[in-house]
Amino acid sequence: MRAVSSIFFTILYFFFTTGVSGSDQTWAEVQKRKKGELTIYYRSTEPFLITEADGTLRGLEYEMMVGFKYFLWNKYGIRINLNWQSKESFKYVFGLIKNNPNEGEFGLDIISRTLKREEEVGFSTPYFPDIQVLVSDKTIPTIKSIQEFKESFEQYTAVSVAETTYDLYLRNLRAKYKVDFNIIYKQTSNEIVPGILEQPGRFGYMDLPNYLIALNQNLAIKRQPILPIKGIGFSVIFKKGSDWAEPINEYLASPEYQILRNKGIQKYLGNDVYDLIESISQGENEEMVLLLKEKELVDKELMERSKQIQEQEYITNMLIACVIIVFLIAYALYNRSKIKSKANKILTAHRLMIENQNELLSKRNNELLELDEEKNNFISILSHDLRAPINNITALAGLLAMDDNLTESQVGSINHVAAESRRLNKMVTRILDVERIESKSTEDFRVIDLTEVIERVVSNYKQQALDKKITLHLDAEGVHNVMGLEQYLFHVFENLLSNAIKFSPLGEAIWIRVIEKDGCHLINFTDGGPGMSEEDQQLMFKKFQRLSAKPTAGERSTGLGLSIVAKYTELLDGKLTWESAPNEGTTFTVALKAV
Template sequence: MYCLISASVSASDLTWTTLQKEKEGTVTIYYRSTEPFLIEEADGSLRGLEYEMMVGFKYFLWNKYGIRLHLNWQSQESFKYVFGHIKNNPKNGEFGLDIISRTVNRDLEVGFSNPYFPDIQVLVSDKNIPTVNSIEEFKEVFSEHTAVSVAETTYDQYLKNIRNKYQIDFNIIYKQSSNDILNGILEQPERFGYMDLPNYLLALNQNKAIKRQPILPIKGLGFCVIFKKGSDWQNPINEYLSSPEYEVLRNKGIQKYLGNDVYDLIESISKGEDEEMVLLLKEKELVDKELSERSKQIQRQAYVTNMLLACIVIALIFAFALFNRNRIKSKANEILTAHRGMIENQNELLSRRNNELLELDEEKNNFISILSHDLRAPINNITALAGLLQMDDNLHKSQISSIEHIASESRRLNKMVTRILDVERIESKTTDDFRKINLSDVLERVVINYRKQAEDKKIKINLTTDQSAYVFGLEQYLFHVFENLLSNAIKFSPLGQSITINVESKEKYHFINFTDGGPGLSEEDQKRMFKKFQRLSAKPTAGERSTGLGLSIVAKYTELLGGKLEWKSKPDHGTTFIVKLEAV
């Protein structure tokens, strides 16, 4: 926001009561440019925390009361003129802004709003002055040093109180505004003074050659708007400063002009947190940042130095070439030829390595193809032959058992090969087009496929679904996720237990829960259960076998579906796996 300053407008004697009746009026704001609270640009426009605060007050009155308020901004030379005008020649429609600290004595002279910003001042000195930690050290080090201040401000008052209370002999020089205190300290060695904490932190962030002395900090009552003593403007201003509208505007302004980290630090101190600890942590952070920047600067300087050296070397070579052109030219040609040969050899090596990688990738694809066709075909033949043998009515009981074992093992081997291939497909990241899928359809099909396996262990599967639950993805991916989770639940649940599968819909997500009554997962198992070929400490309850691939497939397919896999488990209390998918 920006506003052009009026050249000369007569002061207003407008009361809040009168403005409420007339619905339109003008107030005058006497201010002084104080970064980052109120900044006057070269073209006369204004910006800053205090400026945006008062513009926000104008809109607050319009939105809540339908009152059109005009702001007449009047620049003053120093704090003395801003405060003195409200103190000595006050009118109802006049305000003062200059990060004005509220004190007991000033309360007798002018009216104050509620604080709009914490008032914390720290003692700052030239960086070469030693750090002191006690009043005795302060007396010894700062005697005969020079303090920098602004006349008739709390900075000046605090310095004089220190000088009188502890009888320390130091001189005080005065600047026009608080913005000039930092420059005054840096003008000459052995200078010090009080600064507002925000300005100190901003200066530190800019690597200014100053340091904070960890003694005699001041916590004031806060920065306030001032106006005529007894003015009825106190009510609407305080109402605005406590409103949600001002809180939003303040937070945006702080982020723009100070940064959230500075404001959070000031708020922490103002709310009673250990001031020294908070400041030390912040100073350490800024020092680390400065060291990092210096390291980068050293690297840049080293680069520039190397470039200069390289240029000098090139210049010397060029001079020598002029001096002995023919011999150097011949030598240079030899070097260039050698370099060209070296580059050609490197290109040839890179080309050969690239071809080797392509061959390896092709071999991997061929190996997967062999697994897919050459392994599955004999396995399927074994399964089919076992089925034919089972049809013979003349088999003995032991023969039937052996044939069933062959069929079971061939099916297990087929599943193992399928899962290994699934892992390879996932890692190759080949996906088809996603579409809208009904969760209930997939879950019901998975449960039907595994009902016989559950009945063999006298395990009951309780499925609760939502027919209106849809997700976006590939049905094959979803089927593999749910199949592996249900297979594991049956595998690790004791005989006669129950497995619960239910779909919960919350906000924009569906949560598919698989809960078993198994032995649960140890902390060590939970750290490695999603890695391939991991055998966990929990064992299948009926002697089933595990490839160690199921959960890795579940995790990878869930990731491809844009979902999240969560779990809850305690040893001896079962396990719940939760698949979180976005609803459509």
């Protein structure tokens, strides 16, 4: 109790004794005085800085700077007062730092770091990825090549904010490709989407988080799959040459900030957007990742439309039932012929109304199905076309590695290129597998020997297990036949064994057993990994879902493996069960009918 009281009064002392000593102080001066003030010029830009109706602030950038304040207190014992000053536009925020700034003044407005701007102000290390996409209203056709862009975009109007990178990229497009489109300007980046939606034929650049938020809100915009921009990143700006670069960069590189950043992204953007941005920032193909995310949102809208149709049918049936009941009562009270005539007219009107509503819902549903099919085809074509250059890279790497005159460093670089191309090939194959499962395209089943398939899978993963000093035990004596497709069975066992190796600590053992019971073959995969929490067990079969357990040797995980296992097991008319608890390992069991 005494310790709690001490902490409480320490916090009170911190807040009530933080003096306002002006913002024209260097970091060196603040270190000597053990206190100081930072003036932060900002502009409200959701979800980075949000001003509430009562004037309070929240958002990713706000929490970042509050975290900086506590970082200085915890590490250096320095009390800092944050003086927040709102400005009406990016131009004013940047101009205040560029023209005669004080030492203790920062600027925040999701400011993209560019080489030209580095000549004018000082920049911190980036605190958030800078990815911008070209967005238009849905009346503009999807452009698939630069030639189509040059031929058609002259008739459209761009929306931008003056003196920002949005404006810079649009002007570069206009000059580079000689497309003389008009540009209209808004005051802030929050007005770009409303500006695009004001009238048909408008487009513009916008940040990836704001595009995904607009997409989740079902706004009538779409992404043009050409000319994306990946910048250096968003940074804090300050006086050029200021020694405040030292503590802010130290803070942005600290574990404390990484935890704060990850929680902030999940809080303001959601887990899905956090995973997507992380995938792109770590080097995965951004076009493919965005297509998958957009397809997921289309699937979600299809489900919602289907639900609306069902609800409409239910309401319609209830309405018809109520009308019938009303007119039955009226039939008993009034003249039979008059009531019958009126009832027929009302029922006819309701029937026509219902038919019109059903026709509109059916038309919308067909449009969504066509859009879903178009995205499926585009993903399949893109994945298929990627394989040829990937295989060429792998083959060329193999030829280069055969040269006896290479140095050890050169051989290592060639092997790294080959490994990365194989990893990319596997990712493309996984995406095609997911699309094939969702389209439910199966081939004729035949009798398959489980033992043969499992032995081949174990053989393929022996080296991966040896690298982690993991022992593989296979108990599958005899012949165990099932009806199915070898490719499906191979993918099921491959994903289960790969996960077991990936999440098992060094030196553990993995058991694979085939048991015959009640006319079924039970195939068990048991590992000594960290196990799964109840929350993870509810999420593990969702696509692109990353669980709390992490691979023990830093392996990569796409979040597709268990969803593929579940789908293929269902197609094989099998049953997938599991037993797991935190720190006690996991056992997955696939049950298939014996032949």
